[in-house]
Amino acid sequence: MELSDAELAEVRELLELRAIQEVMLRYGRAVDRADADLMATIFWPEGVDNHGMYDGDAAGFFERALNARDDAGRARHHLIGAPRILSREGDQAKVETYFIFVGVYGAGPNDNLGTVEHDTIGFNSGRYRDLFEKRDGSWRVLKRLTVYDYALASAYEPAWDFFKIPPGINRGAIEPRDATYDTDW
Numbered sequence: 001m002e003l004s005d006a007e008l009a010e011v012r013e014l015l016e017l018r019a020i021q022e023v024m025l026r027y028g029r030a031v032d033r034a035d036a037d038l039m040a041t042i043f044w045p046e047g048v049d050n051h052g053m054y055d056g057d058a059a060g061f062f063e064r065a066l067n068a069r070d071d072a073g074r075a076r077h078h079l080i081g082a083p084r085i086l087s088r089e090g091d092q093a094k095v096e097t098y099f100i101f102v103g104v105y106g107a108g109p110n111d112n113l114g115t116v117e118h119d120t121i122g123f124n125s126g127r128y129r130d131l132f133e134k135r136d137g138s139w140r141v142l143k144r145l146t147v148y149d150y151a152l153a154s155a156y157e158p159a160w161d162f163f164k165i166p167p168g169i170n171r172g173a174i175e176p177r178d179a180t181y182d183t184d185w
Helices: 006-033 058-067
Strands: 043-050 055-057 075-080 084-087 092-105 106-108 114-116 120-134 137-155
Touching: 006 058, 006 075, 006 084, 006 092, 006 120, 006 137, 043 058, 055 058
Parallel strands: 043 137
Antiparallel strands: 043 055, 075 092, 084 092, 092 120, 106 114, 120 137
16 A cells, blocks of 8 residues: 555654654753763754753753762653644744653752752753754754743652662662663663
8 A cells, every 4th residue: 555645744744753752852861861972962062942040052051960960869850741843844843842850959059059958859840842953864952942830849858768669770870870771681
């Protein structure tokens, strides 16, 4: 069975959407696992990112993300929704992607937050409003505005023992110590 021209056009659009979705999934992994190599695949070199607390070039945002991540019990987790292409003209696409973020911050000085009085867990949710651009067959973000729909912070009391989650590979870590970076699956 041959596909009609309309069906072929729809398949091409699905492939473009899938490529954009892959960029967004890499973004979540890159910032959550502090993976600098993966971060370099998200934005074009001249890309900009307005996250509210940071408004500047994307490289600077990722530098902040790397510097804010250490082994002092801090964690980050992004749940990335399915991207929706709102409009597309040629090699540019306006894309909205919902997200939920959870971060754990240890008490003490924090370069991004100031002094944190006690271990804190922060939640926020919103949407990435991205202008994507395709170059040489690859999609990346050219311009991002993060739109927040809610933000919440409260004291953090770890429940590892309650859930009987042992230390080690069962707990997330930064790259390369996270279990998903292990080549022996």
